[in-house]
Amino acid sequence: MSTLKDSDLHGKQGEHDAPGGGWQSVAATEKHFLRERVPWHGNRLMLKINQPDGGFECPSCAWPNPKDPGPAEFCENGAKAVAWEATAARTTPEFFSKHTVTELREWSDHDLEKQGRLTHPMRYNAETDKYDPVDWETALRDIGQQLNTFDPWKVELYTSGRTSNEAAFLWQLFGRMYGMTNFPDCSNMCHETTTVALPQSIGVGKATTTLEDFEHADAIFIFGQNAGTNSPRMMGHLHEAKKRGAAIITFNPLRERALVKFANPQTPRDMATNHGETISSQYHQVRIGGDIAAIQGMCKLILEADDRARENGDKPVIDHEFIEMHTDGFEAFADHCRSLSWERIERYSGLPKESLQQAANAWMASERVICCWGMGITQHIHGGDNVHQILNLLLMGGHIGRRGAGACPVRGHSNVQGDRTVGIFHRSGEKFLSKMDEVFGINCSREHGHDVSLCCEAILRDEVDAFIGMGGNFFRAIADQKRVAEHVPNLKLTVQISTKLNRSHLIHGQSAYILPALARTERDEQAGVVQKVSIEDGMCNVQGSVGQLEPASKHLKSEIAIVCDMARATLAPNPKVDWAWLCEDYARIRDRIEATQPETFPDYNRRLEEEGVFHLYIPARDRIWNTESGRAHFLFPGNVLAEDESKPNDPHFQLLTTRGHDQFNTTVYSYDDRYRDIYGTRSVLMMNPKDIEAHGFEAGNIVELSSVNEDGIERKVSGFRIIAYDMPENCLGAYYPETNDLIPIGNRDQQSGTIAGKSVPVNIRLMNTEEVEEATGRLATA
Numbered sequence: 001m002s003t004l005k006d007s008d009l010h011g012k013q014g015e016h017d018a019p020g021g022g023w024q025s026v027a028a029t030e031k032h033f034l035r036e037r038v039p040w041h042g043n044r045l046m047l048k049i050n051q052p053d054g055g056f057e058c059p060s061c062a063w064p065n066p067k068d069p070g071p072a073e074f075c076e077n078g079a080k081a082v083a084w085e086a087t088a089a090r091t092t093p094e095f096f097s098k099h100t101v102t103e104l105r106e107w108s109d110h111d112l113e114k115q116g117r118l119t120h121p122m123r124y125n126a127e128t129d130k131y132d133p134v135d136w137e138t139a140l141r142d143i144g145q146q147l148n149t150f151d152p153w154k155v156e157l158y159t160s161g162r163t164s165n166e167a168a169f170l171w172q173l174f175g176r177m178y179g180m181t182n183f184p185d186c187s188n189m190c191h192e193t194t195t196v197a198l199p200q201s202i203g204v205g206k207a208t209t210t211l212e213d214f215e216h217a218d219a220i221f222i223f224g225q226n227a228g229t230n231s232p233r234m235m236g237h238l239h240e241a242k243k244r245g246a247a248i249i250t251f252n253p254l255r256e257r258a259l260v261k262f263a264n265p266q267t268p269r270d271m272a273t274n275h276g277e278t279i280s281s282q283y284h285q286v287r288i289g290g291d292i293a294a295i296q297g298m299c300k301l302i303l304e305a306d307d308r309a310r311e312n313g314d315k316p317v318i319d320h321e322f323i324e325m326h327t328d329g330f331e332a333f334a335d336h337c338r339s340l341s342w343e344r345i346e347r348y349s350g351l352p353k354e355s356l357q358q359a360a361n362a363w364m365a366s367e368r369v370i371c372c373w374g375m376g377i378t379q380h381i382h383g384g385d386n387v388h389q390i391l392n393l394l395l396m397g398g399h400i401g402r403r404g405a406g407a408c409p410v411r412g413h414s415n416v417q418g419d420r421t422v423g424i425f426h427r428s429g430e431k432f433l434s435k436m437d438e439v440f441g442i443n444c445s446r447e448h449g450h451d452v453s454l455c456c457e458a459i460l461r462d463e464v465d466a467f468i469g470m471g472g473n474f475f476r477a478i479a480d481q482k483r484v485a486e487h488v489p490n491l492k493l494t495v496q497i498s499t500k501l502n503r504s505h506l507i508h509g510q511s512a513y514i515l516p517a518l519a520r521t522e523r524d525e526q527a528g529v530v531q532k533v534s535i536e537d538g539m540c541n542v543q544g545s546v547g548q549l550e551p552a553s554k555h556l557k558s559e560i561a562i563v564c565d566m567a568r569a570t571l572a573p574n575p576k577v578d579w580a581w582l583c584e585d586y587a588r589i590r591d592r593i594e595a596t597q598p599e600t601f602p603d604y605n606r607r608l609e610e611e612g613v614f615h616l617y618i619p620a621r622d623r624i625w626n627t628e629s630g631r632a633h634f635l636f637p638g639n640v641l642a643e644d645e646s647k648p649n650d651p652h653f654q655l656l657t658t659r660g661h662d663q664f665n666t667t668v669y670s671y672d673d674r675y676r677d678i679y680g681t682r683s684v685l686m687m688n689p690k691d692i693e694a695h696g697f698e699a700g701n702i703v704e705l706s707s708v709n710e711d712g713i714e715r716k717v718s719g720f721r722i723i724a725y726d727m728p729e730n731c732l733g734a735y736y737p738e739t740n741d742l743i744p745i746g747n748r749d750q751q752s753g754t755i756a757g758k759s760v761p762v763n764i765r766l767m768n769t770e771e772v773e774e775a776t777g778r779l780a781t782a
């Protein structure tokens with residue numbers, strides 16, 4: 001079925017190729033609405049997206065809304081996410097009666113979710129191996145009773161980042177009252193690296209930029225982030241910045257189409273010509289894991305230029321005054337960069353000195369620099385060190401706390417940042433916990449609980465009794481997916497609070513429930529009044545979201561109602577926490593959030609009502625550094641080049657796992673990746689043509705990948721077709737989540753525990769005809 005042209009070199013987007021965005025983007029949007037049979041009001045629905053006055057927030061990515069949103073403030077992939085959620089298809093009890101769980105396990109991720117919205121609470125029946133409908137009361141009573149028999153520390157409460165602030169706050173309140181702090185969160189697979197490393201540098205773990213800064217930046221550096229697919233509304237801002245003459249410098253092993261050239265669907269001129277604007281003024285195809293060497297190489301050039309300027313009595317190149325007043329560790333960092341040899345820098349970064357000189361020149365020519373980063377930076381064994389080097393680059397020029405400059409981690413799920421702000425954290429600090437105790441008259445445990453990796457390891461040790469997922473698709477999104485899945489049947493209870501059928505429903509404990517939740521696009525009425533929830537975008541703006549659509553089924557409950565009912569079924573009554581009363585009016589929950597964090601959320605409800613959206617205070621924007629020393633720090637790992645996970649001389653390859661243009665994480669909308677010219681399949685292995693030849697392969701070969709690790713456990717995935725791809729040597733690319741079996745759970749950022757999905761050491765083996773036939777048969781169904 002694949003339409004791949006094997007001889008072609010994929011991903012080689014150049015100046016003359018079709019841009020990202022453009023008419024193809026409009027066509028794709030329409031196609032997805034049609035396919036999901038979203039009723040005619042679908043288009044009207046899209047006028048309500050990302051509007052502060054009573055609209056709903058897009059359930060896709062966390063990119064912020066502009067101050068004055070246009071009438072159609074959405075992108076192609078936001079529209080796909082809405083169409084997917086608002087679909088006319090339904091996964092009913094009748095569907096479940098026709099298929100055993102064993103049978104469904106053979107289905108692909110795409111086919112599972114394609115069945116449409118879940119309509120009823122369901123309970124697993126071991127005798128028939130099917131899910132049966134169950135009423136809410138029975139389900140919640142049983143869950144509550146079971147929870148009361150478990151050791152709370154053997155229970156895991158997961159959160160995925162679509163959950164609203166209100167639901168997430170109650171979720172962690174429930175967990176803390178139940179008596180534990182096991183709060184694995186999707187951010188532990190995502191920007192946890194940033195959340196841990198950024199405060200070490202500047203005292204805060206969030207973006208120091210606002211959208212307005214993008215209007216004033218002279219240079220925007222983009223490290224390891226595929227904006228055209230994963231935060232397409234960012235493209236409009238890059239497009240504007242480029243037009244006004246800002247330099248855009250991208251570091252990415254893959255030439256991602258929209259970052260090369262983009263036609264803005266919101267700009268008539270681009271649409272008339274469909275030519276688009278060149279986006280990246282420089283595109284550096286860094287080796288996987290080579291960013292540390294690349295940045296330190298740039299810093300070396302900048303420092304040397306500064307030395308020369310000083311000798312000649314010219315204007316300094318770096319911001320000495322800022323460094324002196326606000327930072328420490330500069331001299332040690334500078335010495336380190338000076339001591340690096342070009343041979344090493346080039347070998348580890350995979351980039352020639354001239355390229356890094358160009359990037360350094362752009363930095364030196366800019367008064368205001370923004371650095372953005374995504375999963376290509378965070379999902380590495382040295383992810384924290386990556387983040388620190390980006391910050392060093394900013395600090396050297398005083399680019400924090402200056403208009404048009406700053407640090408911009410581009411976050412993933414639409415409310416992943418807010419969930420963490422309101423208290424989803426397995427290691428919360430004393431300040432927050434003592435407030436929780438005071439406001440709710442409880443006694444929160446100070447023990448540290450589990451994040452995602454620790455939760456997986458506990459499951460592998462058979463030390464978990466129950467897993468409850470507030471959204472997401474945990475058992476598919478994690479590393480070491482297959483190994484963990486093998487232990488899940490040992491759990492006594494699994495509960496998934498979901499909108500659509502996914503693999504995590506099929507990897508279940510002895511007793512298992514699927515609880516169907518209202519989605520963000522849907523009207524949420526409590527006590528006869530339509531409720532608003534709130535979310536925080538990736539640049540710290542908190543705003544309301546009011547669902548517009550008729551719920552997919554009358555049996556759905558809001559996430560908030562589900563938490564409240566579960567808490568009531570589980571916990572002994574507490575006069576200070578009236579769950580039913582909180583559920584009646586979500587403003588009451590916001591009042592409690594404010595009470596526990598008065599400095600972060602002053603006047604929460606009033607501001608949400610009157611201002612529609614408000615920005616959370618980020619001290620680093622005022623050059624206030626909440627670090628121990630009160631200063632910003634230049635941090636670097638002493639011998640990282642020697643120890644870098646991406647050793648250029650290793651016999652094996654480094655694999656990056658990434659997203660295609662038609663997916664949202666584990667949700668696969670289709671098998672096409674238009675921006676990479678890959679159609680009809682996701683079982684591909686992107687590989688440099690020289691490597692293909694040197695290893696005796698040919699494009700089109702079907703191969704097996706096995707990971708290289710120290711624990712001696714065999715991890716393999718098979719049936720991947722090699723495609724020649726424009727990417728650095730020794731590097732490979734493949735899609736997530738299809739490759740998640742390959743990643744050992746120990747393969748994670750050393751500081752934050754974030755899954756290192758971008759540095760997976762692997763070997764490749766050619767499959768023989770029989771194996772290929774078997775694998776193709778399997779892939780045809782899976």
Ligand SMILES: Nc1nc2c(c(=O)[nH]1)N[C@H]1C(S)=C(S)[C@@H](COP(=O)(O)OP(=O)(O)OC[C@H]3O[C@@H](n4cnc5c(=O)[nH]c(N)nc54)[C@H](O)[C@@H]3O)O[C@H]1N2
Binds near residue numbers: 227230231253254288
């Ligand atoms: N449509 C859509 N939108 C999404 C999502 C989605 O799946 N679909 N997911 C959401 C979520 S949860 C998240 S976290 C974000 C993810 O958004 P991104 O951060 O863009 O995530 P990825 O696609 O995993 O990969 C990022 C990029 O890193 C590059 N890369 C890989 N390794 C390296 C490296 O060593 N160095 C450098 N410099 N680059 C590298 C890859 O080539 C790729 O272009 O998007 C969010 N938005």
Ligand SMILES: Nc1nc2c(c(=O)[nH]1)N[C@H]1C(S)=C(S)[C@@H](COP(=O)(O)OP(=O)(O)OC[C@H]3O[C@@H](n4cnc5c(=O)[nH]c(N)nc54)[C@H](O)[C@@H]3O)O[C@H]1N2
Binds near residue numbers: 186375500520737757
């Ligand atoms: N190898 C590799 N692994 C990775 C990554 C990678 O780049 N490479 N990326 C990681 C990242 S960045 C992330 S964030 C995680 C993602 O991990 P998750 O957040 O756990 O996964 P999603 O695929 O976003 O979850 C999709 C499911 O969420 C449910 N859902 C959707 N909307 C709602 C809602 O409004 N309410 C409720 N209750 N449920 C809803 C649906 O049932 C759907 O099937 O994966 C991580 N895993």
Ligand SMILES: [Mo]
Binds near residue numbers: 413
């Ligand atoms: Mo993410």
